[in-house]
Amino acid sequence: MQRSVFFFSLFAALQILVAAQIPPATCQQAAPNQTVLHLPSANVSVPTSPWGLAYVSDGVAFISLGAFVGVLNTSTCTSHLIRTIKLPKYSIHSDGSTDDNGAAELTMSKNRKEVWVSLGPGAIVLDVEKALCGHEDAIIGELITPMFSSATQIVLSIDESYAFISQEYGSNATRGRGGVQVFEVNRERNGTISGIYIGFTELQYAVNGMALSADGKNIYVTSEATLASLMHHKDRGILSVLDVERLKFTPSKALKVSVDAGCEPVRVAVSPDGSSVWVTARASNHLVVFDATKLTTMQHYDAQIATVQVGTSPIGLVFVNGGRQIITADSNRNNFRNATTGLTVVDIDSALSGKQKFARVHTGLFPRSFSLSPDGNTLLVSQFDSNAIQSINLALFSRGQKHHAL
Numbered sequence: 149m150q151r152s153v154f155f156f157s158l159f160a161a162l163q164i165l166v167a168a169q170i171p172p173a174t175c176q177q178a179a180p181n182q183t184v185l186h187l188p189s190a191n192v193s194v195p196t197s198p199w200g201l202a203y204v205s206d207g208v209a210f211i212s213l214g215a216f217v218g219v220l221n222t223s224t225c226t227s228h229l230i231r232t233i234k235l236p237k238y239s240i241h242s243d244g245s246t247d248d249n250g251a252a253e254l255t256m257s258k259n260r261k262e263v264w265v266s267l268g269p270g271a272i273v274l275d276v277e278k279a280l281c282g283h284e285d286a287i288i289g290e291l292i293t294p295m296f297s298s299a300t301q302i303v304l305s306i307d308e309s310y311a312f313i314s315q316e317y318g319s320n321a322t323r324g325r326g327g328v329q330v331f332e333v334n335r336e337r338n339g340t341i342s343g344i345y346i347g348f349t350e351l352q353y354a355v356n357g358m359a360l361s362a363d364g365k366n367i368y369v370t371s372e373a374t375l376a377s378l379m380h381h382k383d384r385g386i387l388s389v390l391d392v393e394r395l396k397f398t399p400s401k402a403l404k405v406s407v408d409a410g411c412e413p414v415r416v417a418v419s420p421d422g423s424s425v426w427v428t429a430r431a432s433n434h435l436v437v438f439d440a441t442k443l444t445t446m447q448h449y450d451a452q453i454a455t456v457q458v459g460t461s462p463i464g465l466v467f468v469n470g471g472r473q474i475i476t477a478d479s480n481r482n483n484f485r486n487a488t489t490g491l492t493v494v495d496i497d498s499a500l501s502g503k504q505k506f507a508r509v510h511t512g513l514f515p516r517s518f519s520l521s522p523d524g525n526t527l528l529v530s531q532f533d534s535n536a537i538q539s540i541n542l543a544l545f546s547r548g549q550k551h552h553a554l
């Protein structure tokens with residue numbers, strides 16, 4: 149008996165020691181310089197600041213362009229804009245003023261027939277075929293709740309019958325806290341999509357990034373700062389794990405756990421094998437990596453498995469090359485004079501074994517979001533302040549990676 153207590157205490161002490169080996173990411177202004185990685189790339193100019201991106205096929209992608217969504221022909225090396233589709237404009241404030249944030253991140257349905265656009269009070273759904281052909285009725289759904297105005301990202305449940313939308317600043321009733329807006333999704337016989345508003349999960353401040361766990365049971369959500377950190381004049385945020393079944397019926401009770409995720413965590417992605425969860429901590433210039441299993445157990449306090457230095461103010465992140473590398477969009481959105489923008493390419497195995505190797509690809513101003521082509525050979529990057537989309541050819545890089553770890 150005493151013996152097992154002793155071993156239990158030893159085990160607990162060892163766990164704390166192990167946990168202490170990976171200190172939480174601290175805040176950092178300009179990131180250290182990195183070696184340059186040259187990959188073939190081309191730019192296409194667009195009429196306004198581009199944000200979300202979503203490939204339909206290797207030859208076509210959608211992009212968010214403020215009050216419009218654009219259709220991009222990506223079948224040649226230099227992609228070009230085929231057309232734009234005007235989005236509804238919502239008058240949401242009591243004084244009649246409208247929300248000007250425009251379209252944020254895009255989400256593609258699994259069958260690639262619907263594009264979900266994050267916009268102000270919720271989600272706009274476009275029919276891909278109709279949008280490609282330029283039909284006037286391409287907008288087939290408006291899932292909105294007037295009390296919200298800051299939709300950033302949409303995650304669909306695994307069977308796509310629920311939509312979860314991050315509302316960065318919440319509503320007039322949440323005292324500045326953001327959270328997740330929940331809709332039940334109905335696909336009508338006439339091809340339209342409607343939603344029943346279920347409710348809201350209130351989290352901490354500036355809620356943006358979301359990702360579904362591999363088994364579809366949990367949603368990971370970032371909050372840039374907690375109340376406690378703001379009281380200490382710091383923006384230290386969290387990664388929260390929400391229970392999907394609870395989100396469907398009682399969103400206010402869906403929060404399972406929250407863990408420290410560095411300074412201003414803003415986006416999250418799950419590794420293709422589902423085992424790890426990667427967060428961009430924008431004001432830490434780091435990726436903060438968690439063990440997906442531990443996040444949902446009593447050991448969540450010990451779930452952080454690595455922190456990886458990247459460039460300045462990373463936002464978007466994407467797994468490439470079958471999950472062997474992850475690329476971050478280092479936005480330098482605060483325009484530190486001693487920093488540059490870039491795309492950091494991180495080798496996953498090296499990063500997780502502590503032998504970090506990374507290199508930076510040149511890009512434009514305020515790189516923000518990514519979409520990887522279905523064949524994995526082309527990466528699109530939105531350059532928000534350059535009014536351009538960069539198209540990077542990964543084909544040779546991926547082939548080279550099979551022989552030489554980065």
Ligand SMILES: *[C@@H]1O[C@H](CO)[C@@H](O)[C@H](O)[C@H]1NC(C)=O
Nearest residue numbers: 178179180181182486487488
């Ligand atoms: C990084 O490189 C840039 C451009 O070469 C240079 O201007 C800057 O001083 C460097 N920063 C650091 C911290 O070394």
Ligand SMILES: *[C@@H]1O[C@H](CO)[C@@H](O)[C@H](O)[C@H]1NC(C)=O
Nearest residue numbers: 207208221222223224230280
């Ligand atoms: C994209 O451009 C190529 C080359 O100009 C053309 O052959 C193709 O039909 C275009 N695709 C669409 C969907 O417009």
Ligand SMILES: *[C@@H]1O[C@H](CO)[C@@H](O)[C@H](O)[C@H]1NC(C)=O
Nearest residue numbers: 240241242294295319320321
């Ligand atoms: C919040 O806004 C909604 C919709 O504009 C309004 O009906 C509601 O009364 C407001 N609530 C508060 C607490 O101000």
Ligand SMILES: *[C@@H]1O[C@H](CO)[C@@H](O)[C@H](O)[C@H]1NC(C)=O
Nearest residue numbers: 285336337338339340341342
């Ligand atoms: C489609 O069906 C739904 C539900 O029956 C209905 O509310 C909607 O008005 C219909 N839309 C069109 C364009 O026919």
Ligand SMILES: *[C@@H]1O[C@H](CO)[C@@H](O)[C@H](O)[C@H]1NC(C)=O
Nearest residue numbers: 177178179483484485486487
């Ligand atoms: C970079 O510039 C910021 C101000 O923009 C300054 O506070 C910081 O100390 C500088 N960092 C380095 C490494 O030079």
Ligand SMILES: *[C@@H]1O[C@H](CO)[C@@H](O)[C@H](O)[C@H]1NC(C)=O
Nearest residue numbers: 189190191511512513534536
């Ligand atoms: C794309 O544009 C950025 C700036 O907007 C520039 O730095 C980069 O060199 C351009 N790349 C190509 C291939 O033209």
